Amino acid sequence: MLESLHARLPGKVSERAADLEQHSADETAALRRPPAAVVFATDRHDVVTALAWSQETRTPVIPYGAGTSAEGHIVPLGGEIALDLSGMDRVLAVCPEDFLAVAQPGVTRTALNRAVAGEGLLFPVDPGADASIGGMAATNASGTTTVRYGGMRSNVLALEAVLPGGKVIRCGRGVRKTSSGYDLKDLFVGSAGTLAVFTELTVALHPQPAHVHAQRLVFGTVAGAVAAATAMMASALPVARLELVDTLSMRAVNRHLGTDYPESPALFVEMHCSSEAALDSEAEEVAALAWDSGVLKVASARTAADRAALWSARHQLFFAVKALYPERRYLITDTAVPLSQVAEMVRVTEKEADALGLDVVIAGHVADGNVHTIVPVAPEQADRAREFSDLLVEHALSVGGTATGEHGIGVAKKKYLRLEHGDAVDVMTAVKAAIDPLGLLNPGKILDLPR
Amino acid sequence: MLESLHARLPGKVSERAADLEQHSADETAALRRPPAAVVFATDRHDVVTALAWSQETRTPVIPYGAGTSAEGHIVPLGGEIALDLSGMDRVLAVCPEDFLAVAQPGVTRTALNRAVAGEGLLFPVDPGADASIGGMAATNASGTTTVRYGGMRSNVLALEAVLPGGKVIRCGRGVRKTSSGYDLKDLFVGSAGTLAVFTELTVALHPQPAHVHAQRLVFGTVAGAVAAATAMMASALPVARLELVDTLSMRAVNRHLGTDYPESPALFVEMHCSSEAALDSEAEEVAALAWDSGVLKVASARTAADRAALWSARHQLFFAVKALYPERRYLITDTAVPLSQVAEMVRVTEKEADALGLDVVIAGHVADGNVHTIVPVAPEQADRAREFSDLLVEHALSVGGTATGEHGIGVAKKKYLRLEHGDAVDVMTAVKAAIDPLGLLNPGKILDLPR
Numbered sequence: 001m002l003e004s005l006h007a008r009l010p011g012k013v014s015e016r017a018a019d020l021e022q023h024s025a026d027e028t029a030a031l032r033r034p035p036a037a038v039v040f041a042t043d044r045h046d047v048v049t050a051l052a053w054s055q056e057t058r059t060p061v062i063p064y065g066a067g068t069s070a071e072g073h074i075v076p077l078g079g080e081i082a083l084d085l086s087g088m089d090r091v092l093a094v095c096p097e098d099f100l101a102v103a104q105p106g107v108t109r110t111a112l113n114r115a116v117a118g119e120g121l122l123f124p125v126d127p128g129a130d131a132s133i134g135g136m137a138a139t140n141a142s143g144t145t146t147v148r149y150g151g152m153r154s155n156v157l158a159l160e161a162v163l164p165g166g167k168v169i170r171c172g173r174g175v176r177k178t179s180s181g182y183d184l185k186d187l188f189v190g191s192a193g194t195l196a197v198f199t200e201l202t203v204a205l206h207p208q209p210a211h212v213h214a215q216r217l218v219f220g221t222v223a224g225a226v227a228a229a230t231a232m233m234a235s236a237l238p239v240a241r242l243e244l245v246d247t248l249s250m251r252a253v254n255r256h257l258g259t260d261y262p263e264s265p266a267l268f269v270e271m272h273c274s275s276e277a278a279l280d281s282e283a284e285e286v287a288a289l290a291w292d293s294g295v296l297k298v299a300s301a302r303t304a305a306d307r308a309a310l311w312s313a314r315h316q317l318f319f320a321v322k323a324l325y326p327e328r329r330y331l332i333t334d335t336a337v338p339l340s341q342v343a344e345m346v347r348v349t350e351k352e353a354d355a356l357g358l359d360v361v362i363a364g365h366v367a368d369g370n371v372h373t374i375v376p377v378a379p380e381q382a383d384r385a386r387e388f389s390d391l392l393v394e395h396a397l398s399v400g401g402t403a404t405g406e407h408g409i410g411v412a413k414k415k416y417l418r419l420e421h422g423d424a425v426d427v428m429t430a431v432k433a434a435i436d437p438l439g440l441l442n443p444g445k446i447l448d449l450p451r
Numbered sequence: 452m453l454e455s456l457h458a459r460l461p462g463k464v465s466e467r468a469a470d471l472e473q474h475s476a477d478e479t480a481a482l483r484r485p486p487a488a489v490v491f492a493t494d495r496h497d498v499v500t501a502l503a504w505s506q507e508t509r510t511p512v513i514p515y516g517a518g519t520s521a522e523g524h525i526v527p528l529g530g531e532i533a534l535d536l537s538g539m540d541r542v543l544a545v546c547p548e549d550f551l552a553v554a555q556p557g558v559t560r561t562a563l564n565r566a567v568a569g570e571g572l573l574f575p576v577d578p579g580a581d582a583s584i585g586g587m588a589a590t591n592a593s594g595t596t597t598v599r600y601g602g603m604r605s606n607v608l609a610l611e612a613v614l615p616g617g618k619v620i621r622c623g624r625g626v627r628k629t630s631s632g633y634d635l636k637d638l639f640v641g642s643a644g645t646l647a648v649f650t651e652l653t654v655a656l657h658p659q660p661a662h663v664h665a666q667r668l669v670f671g672t673v674a675g676a677v678a679a680a681t682a683m684m685a686s687a688l689p690v691a692r693l694e695l696v697d698t699l700s701m702r703a704v705n706r707h708l709g710t711d712y713p714e715s716p717a718l719f720v721e722m723h724c725s726s727e728a729a730l731d732s733e734a735e736e737v738a739a740l741a742w743d744s745g746v747l748k749v750a751s752a753r754t755a756a757d758r759a760a761l762w763s764a765r766h767q768l769f770f771a772v773k774a775l776y777p778e779r780r781y782l783i784t785d786t787a788v789p790l791s792q793v794a795e796m797v798r799v800t801e802k803e804a805d806a807l808g809l810d811v812v813i814a815g816h817v818a819d820g821n822v823h824t825i826v827p828v829a830p831e832q833a834d835r836a837r838e839f840s841d842l843l844v845e846h847a848l849s850v851g852g853t854a855t856g857e858h859g860i861g862v863a864k865k866k867y868l869r870l871e872h873g874d875a876v877d878v879m880t881a882v883k884a885a886i887d888p889l890g891l892l893n894p895g896k897i898l899d900l901p902r
Contacts, residue, residue, distance in 0.1 A: 038852060056786055074588050096685070097789075097790060097791035099684065099685075099790065120685065136546070139630055140634070142628050142630075146627070146628055150601075150605070151544075168874075169872075169873065169875040170872070170873060171872075173853045175788065175819070175851070175852055175853050175856070176597070176787070176790075177602055177787055177856050178787060179590055179591040179855050179859040179860075180854050180860060180867075180868070181641075181868055181871070181872055181879055181898070182641070182642055182882060183604065184638075184878055184882075186604070186634045186637035186638065187635075188635055207684070207686060207812060208683050209687055210686070211687070212874070229491060234550075234571065234657060234658050236658055236660050236662070236724065247718045272687065273725075274686075274732075274733055274736075275729055275733060275736065276725075277731070278726055278728060278729035278732070278733075279724075280728070281727070281728040282725055285726065300756070336624075336626045336627070338548075338549035338625055339548060339549050339550065340549050367627070369626055369627060370626075370627075370628060396539075400624065400625050402631045404630050404631045406628065409631060409632055416761050418629055419633055420624070421622075421632055422620065422621060423618060424621060424632075426620075427886060428632055430885040430886065431638075431882055434881040435878060435882075
């Protein structure tokens with residue numbers, strides 16, 4: 001059967017062990033299984049051909065971007081072809097006057113930003129990893145700047161997508177707003193390759209901020225840090241990043257970097273300001289809000305170099321954990337809760353980690369209520385780590401939150417879908433059945449078709 | 452058959468002529484037809500009962516909010532029951548620390564704002580009319596503040612919705628971000644009552660701006676005004692409203708209000724600033740950008756009273772047109788185009804209006820490329836008005852825009868759906884068939900089920 005795939009896509013299909021291996025796992029590495037073959041697509045026609053062949057032979061397909069998913073999204077479950085889009089890596093158009101760009105799915109976010117920086121523009125969604133734009137759309141990625149600029153749903157304006165069987169459609173338009181027909185664009189964003197394969201994305205661009213200042217605010221307690229964060233969100237301050245880091249995170253960073261940061265909960269705040277004149281008053285207002293919430297120490301930074309240094313404790317955290325706990329698997333939880341529930345979420349996290357004997361660090365996007373826990377997991381801790389993750393999700397759901405703020409459901413979180421969404425899962429299943437009745441696109445991810 | 456409806460919902464079903472009349476048309480008044488009856492729902496159970504009865508008797512239902520739709524969304528096409536949700540008008544919860552509120556669908560946007568203002572918060576989506584929150588979600592409404600705060604898709608976090616037949620589901624969560632399962636929430640927002648009836652909405656709230664300033668900038672040409680608008684969008688200025696008004700609009704306002712505004716294209720700009728210190732430098736920057744684009748005159752306003760006076764020319768426009776052309780129907784076009792296409796769109800609009808002998812004024816949300824034309828239509832002009840609308844949509848689509856930036860497809864714009872979306876319409880139809888196979892919810896709006 002694979003002979004016919006080779007014949008339809010000569011030179012673009014690989015069964016080499018190294019290629020199969022590379023497409024057998026994502027960042028979680030908890031699941032690992034090679035695909036039957038890898039198709040390296042270089043244009044839309046390759047994708048159409050692959051999906052037509054998929055339908056004719058009833059062979060499922062998994063779209064693959066940069067492989068940085070965190071919940072097993074791109075891991076084969078048995079018999080699938082991996083459809084690698086990383087070779088579709090051209091930025092097709094940059095339209096500065098329209099504040100948009102058109103990119104192929106394999107373009108990484110850093111490549112996209114290099115392509116638009118010269119126009120004074122930026123593509124703001126920053127999930128940490130240098131993910132592909134297509135993959136980011138597939139998971140509705142977000143990150144540190146979402147508080148200001150939104151995530152992928154806000155920043156993907158239109159998609160060209162190939163449906164199971166190979167039909168090409170376009171969803172959305174390259175404009176800032178539309179109320180025209182059903183919003184298929186947002187249905188497809190976050191669908192993790194289970195409804196369609198993206199072959200072109202029209203994304204929004206934003207002006208690079210004129211003036212940026214950053215502050216690190218050290219608190220005695222997480223509750224104080226969250227209170228300050230809430231006050232900032234209630235103000236008119238132009239918050240662009242607002243990150244919470246816990247005591248154990250700061251300790252890990254100090255050990256790894258040899259620094260001497262206070263080992264206490266901290267907020268990392270960044271403002272994108274309209275004018276030099278605003279900088280001083282905004283920085284003062286941040287400090288004032290922080291004093292009202294019991295801040296112990298305020299450090300500020302204005303130049304790019306100083307800001308990079310200030311942010312390093314937050315940005316180096318994952319490396320610090322890896323250095324302190326080498327050769328582990330790293331579970332990263334991803335719940336999001338209403339802002340008023342963040343302090344309690346952190347307390348529950350610390351309590352459960354302690355009860356299960358797990359070392360954890362807690363850090364994340366407090367403004368969005370999406371605070372991650374990083375758990376270095378030794379093999380003998382695997383069951384406890386899973387239980388820990390379940391407990392956090394159950395708690396988050398019980399207070400109105402979500403099982404996954406950014407990473408998506410993938411395989412690992414399928415068990416939470418009905419707990420979170422109840423009967424809406426039946427509507428999701430009906431939509432999947434309507435669009436992919438044969439279950440050819442990334443089967444077993446997010447949800448299952450009824451048998 | 453209606454007897455069984457009366458029996459299931461005693462005291463809540465009306466066949467009175469006045470009620471039928473009130474539910475027979477929307478703001479366009481181009482189409483008018485009474486429903487078979489009106490159900491006045493006061494709680495979710497009424498909605499469930501009505502939709503269960505609808506399925507049992509195969510009677511279609513049209514959800515009705517405040518009746519301010521503009522494309523015939525709520526006009527019966529024959530035999531439907533109107534399901535009036537205006538009596539479900541309670542704000543159920545205001546959660547200031549979570550920046551969200553929970554409201555029934557019949558709450559109007561002004562009532563919602565009254566409920567949250569005391570907390571220093573606002574619900575920013577402002578489509579002009581005092582529409583219901585449910586109706587605004589159904590059409591993905593936006594308006595003057597979308598440039599800063601987004602439209603309904605950005606501001607509706609979660610929905611409780613009743614499906615055809617009466618099953619209740621919840622879509623989305625009351626958090627700022629989620630990547631959990633398919634985005635049914637955004638599929639339902641903008642679906643105009645054709646997929647589900649909303650019985651509860653969780654909406655995002657924003658801090659009221661601390662400092663606001665407004666400017667009216669008069670230009671010699673539309674091209675100059677658009678160039679200035681583009682420069683503002685490319686800057687770091689905290690633009691919150693950015694409206695374009697044409698020469699004929701200013702003339703109409705002068706005649707109606709007896710004012711003496713320059714009769715020339717103008718931009719109305721509003722900034723929501725973080726600090727007093729920023730105000731001066733931002734106002735100066737706006738003026739500087741405007742001078743670079745050939746502004747003739749700059750007027751500024753800071754106090755609430757002065758800003759209201761400055762904005763009156765924009766806000767009074769529709770009344771001015773109605774006063775100058777009484778007893779007409781008023782066609783309001785709603786195309787949106789990429790920003791670089793706005794000046795040409797205005798030129799095409801003026802040219803076609805002239806060729807068809809129609810008086811028009813042009814004004815709207817230039818930052819979003821969504822500039823409306825208001826056409827007072829005398830009966831003998833009806834065909835020409837329709838042709839005018841068609842020409843504008845065709846032009847907008849040809850340059851990558853959309854047939855409808857805000858108002859939706861309804862009935863009047865169904866003919867454009869395939870021109871705009873191509874084969875994606877088949878996916879929309881498949882989704883509709885999956886969720887409403889009997890075609891019981893607002894049939895004939897947006898699209899048609901295959902026979």
